[in-house]
Amino acid sequence: MFRENVEALYCTLLGNIPVILWGPPGVGKTATVSYLAKTLGWHLEVVIGATRDRTDFGGFPVARDGSVDLVPMPWVKRLIEAGERSILFLDELSSVPEDVRPALLRVINERCAGDVYLPGRIVAAANPGNVAVGGLDLEPPIANRLLHLEWTLEPKEWALGMREGFDTLYPPLPDPKPFAHEVEWAREMVALYVERNPLHAYMAPKGEEAGKAWPSYRTWDMAARALGVARALGFKEGVQTTLVVGAVGRTGYSFMTFLQELDLPDPREVMKNPSLLPSRDDRTYATLMAVASTTAGEWNAEAWRAAWRVIGYAAEMGKADLAVPAAGRLLRALAQAREERKPSFPVPKEAERFLPLLNKVAEMRR
Template identity: 40%
Template sequence: MAAPAVIRQALATAVSADLPVILWGAPGTGKTSSVVALGAAAGLPVEVVVGSIREPSDFSGLPVLREGGTWFAPPRWAERLAAGGGGLLLLGELTTAPPAVQAAMLRVVLERTVGDLVLPPEVRIVAAANPPGQAADGWDLTAPLANRLIHLDWTVSADDIAEGFASGFPVPEFDLKDAAGPAETAAARSAVGAFLRVRPELVLAVPDTPERAGRGWPSPRSWDMAARAFAACEHAGAGEAVLAELVLGAVGEGAGFELLSWRRDLDLPDPATLLADPGARLPDRLDRLHALLGAVAAHVRSDGGADSWERAWTVVARVAHTAPDVAASAARSLARSRPEGARLPTTMLELAPVLRAAGLLR
């Protein structure tokens, strides 16, 4: 069980990265008050929407006639978030919401859409739930809704509670960071993609019981959340414990532990260092080559310079001698990001078979 401080930091990192997250914990453990404190720390107004007292129309919109057509009118809480330009939406008591209400929440969590109103991109989503056995008339979380969230187990410390009774409960503190950039996110996605080439059976593994389907499990969507969590943790300098909570919360323990173990064993050279010395030693394993070339392509896109783009082709050419399939994947990525004024390097002549396999030559 992770320490409360680790869970708080994982929650703050997820909110900073715009990753929808759900806090699982027993009643009366301060989930709602902590989320309200997080909103205050982030300077975001908080709207608390409790699932047990809502109808599907509170999320899908109430149909009304408007200008000769039907308008799915959003509820007031959504209008307030839209008018404020952003905020933190807390979906409380999720396991007291029946399946019909959970189904209506799907577009809210994934697309930030309530009825015919699209919420601003600055709206962040946090949910809270008691385990179904501890909730009033509890329901398991439906698999589609569970797969849209990162699942964190909310914990409390007996020492903290005892100290709070003795001297008062302090407002929880949250260390909020800015979001990772596009290059960092692209590099993390490339690394996760390289892992899934090694373990393709983990791309999609729908659980076989409602209980397991109601928590984190592997799908393309949850792998993308795991990649974004990687980027956010790298950018914020979060520790391994925080990263583990977010990755396991996205794709489940089995798949998540495999990804974390694989990542620790990568030991890849820095893309900038490799481009400065294209003759540097390359990894032997295919999965490491995939991860390395993905990181190089992400670095080149971020750099935007013609020199970096041209140097990257030298690395691709070296890989092509031993792993043409890996080189072809990187070639497609580089070809899409050619900077203005970049010359086609002479090494591309050696890559004709690879470029043809990548669909870049006829």
């Protein structure tokens, strides 16, 4: 579990997803954030919310030339100097005084401290209520802006760290990779799931659960982004599930089961052999989108031609309507490649049959 949590936290940092680590004192929350900051070569700024007041997050008011400026605190200036390669670690978040939380909410939600934009990542940590000093439940507006990770350290993991050094508990982490195309695929899967399960789109809980992860339009978007990053980095299903559940709560298990039941083939194998394209409509659609995302990510002539062969095969199966979004995805990738002066490939004949459908979709969206 500890290794999966480290990998999940790594994904949130690369994906720029605000995250909170829940766990009792002494289980390695702060140490892990410090380790990842060092691994990435990023600046780490630790702020203990329980010892701060509103001016620490909202800025100190100073009168100048007939107006009032909100002067940022030194920790804000250090983060600005570090730029995007920085982490703001908000420790003891659940112990922040109630009158300070509105200013802190703006830091988390808008990345602003007073009048200053904070360019880096945000990680928070909190102790469970039964062990937190002055601990309070998080208000739903704060909780719903964070991905929640339950942080634990098993006795056998601690014993291993004692014997061999605690750095040995950290798994080897892949280098950062582009993840935009995998995120787009994940968004499609989330949209497909929510369309089939509309009651799961927004489920505001009551009581203590409102201070943890729960489904909303914001957190589903967060889940898709986290899932896409994890897939791009090659992390296994356990990490993917940890991230999705951390974003939308227990409903995330239902979504991950939905993905498992789709039982999608490897898009690269389908590109080699289009006859592997599933016949069931939802599986067809999901596989076609995976083929388009894979092609956009790899972006070479061979993948481009193979993707269109798959789309042409789908049309021959009488599923041209399901292939339209994938065809549009490929054409958008081509336009983007031309703008970025990447290699450009000719539009094949298979694309011609989709142009009228794509034009109709564009007209409907106007």
